[in-house]
Amino acid sequence: MRQRRFLHRIFFLYIPLFFFMGFALFPYLWLTISSFTSEEKLYDTDQSPWSFHSFSLEHYVDLLEDTEFLSWVWNSLFVGLASTIFSVFIGALAGYALARLRFRGSSYLGMGIIVTYLVPVSVLFLPLAYVFYNWGLVDTRLALILAYPTHLIPFCTWFMLGYFKNIPADLEESAMIDGCTRIQAFYKIALPLSLPGVLAASIFAFTFSWNEFLYALTFISTDELKTIPQGVHGQLVLGDAYYWGKLMAATFLGSLPIAIIYSFLSEFFVKGLTEGALKQ
Incomplete structure (x- = not known):
């Protein structure tokens, strides 16, 4: 009974909450990474927008x-x-x-x-x-x-x-x-x-x-x-x-x-x- 309640909480609470938080924080995470990416790499179409190899404050x-x-x-x-x-x-x-x-x-x-x-x-x-x-x-x-x-x-x-x-x-x-x-x-x-x-x-x-x-x-x-x-x-x-x-x-x-x-x-x-x- 306790295990069933635990699985029910995982599938109907934590997993939907995880996807919702990812959806809500996606724009903020993207703009944060972009703000610390250099101008040259920001417009580089060959580079993934999620790559964060260098830290720039320019x-x-x-x-x-x-x-x-x-x-x-x-x-x-x-x-x-x-x-x-x-x-x-x-x-x-x-x-x-x-x-x-x-x-x-x-x-x-x-x-x-x-x-x-x-x-x-x-x-x-x-x-x-x-x-x-x-x-x-x-x-x-x-x-x-x-x-x-x-x-x-x-x-x-x-x-x-x-x-x-x-x-x-x-x-x-x-x-x-x-x-x-x-x-x-x-x-x-x-x-x-x-x-x-x-x-x-x-x-x-x-x-x-x-x-x-x-x-x-x-x-x-x-x-x-x-x-x-x-x-x-x-x-x-x-x-x-x-x-x-x-x-x-x-x-x-x-x-x-x-x-x-x-x-x-x-x-x-x-x-x-x-x-x-x-x-x-």
Whole structure:
């Protein structure tokens, strides 16, 4: 019986998981090997793309010397952190208000927020471009910091709404009986208990801001102000000419922060998603 259960786990769990991991990691492994392959061997059709006989940093050196890659990293980091903090802060407040406060039209307001989140970015960028042009914000980081929350705040509000509903309201009511105000009950009781949800929403918001391309392409034109996706597309892809070595190096470096974040905070991310999805 134990041997049968062991074989069942191997054939129906480990082997499918092995193929899935190979499929998921295949592009990342290929770009990593290509980024450390010299230019001459990278374009050698007689050589297997999986052969790794020599180690070269020329693509990384060319990327840092010939482009504004460090500026792109700083812009992506600054815009991502600013829009994430702003969106999660507003989303937590709005989600808590919709979960705890009873007022006329609260259910319709929550439904409207969900509908707003479903509006695609490709629909919003044209009216936002008109507004930012009239405000004089085009070609500034502030344009991206204000544009990203239009998509992130509805998600964070909807996500935190479900999470706060999962926290017993008796805890906050007891604190308010002891003299806490509603705001104090929020940041002393509800917010610490919802920390996994806050981290999950923050990870999603930062990932979206780090990888977003359409808003950055629409609002930013100066090379020093571009984010990583836009900078890589603008300077490493010129018409039908692809600088594959530097493209692979930029993709590898640009994906490291997100990979590190998910590696260390994946437990909080999964916990926040599962607890926010369950209703007690």
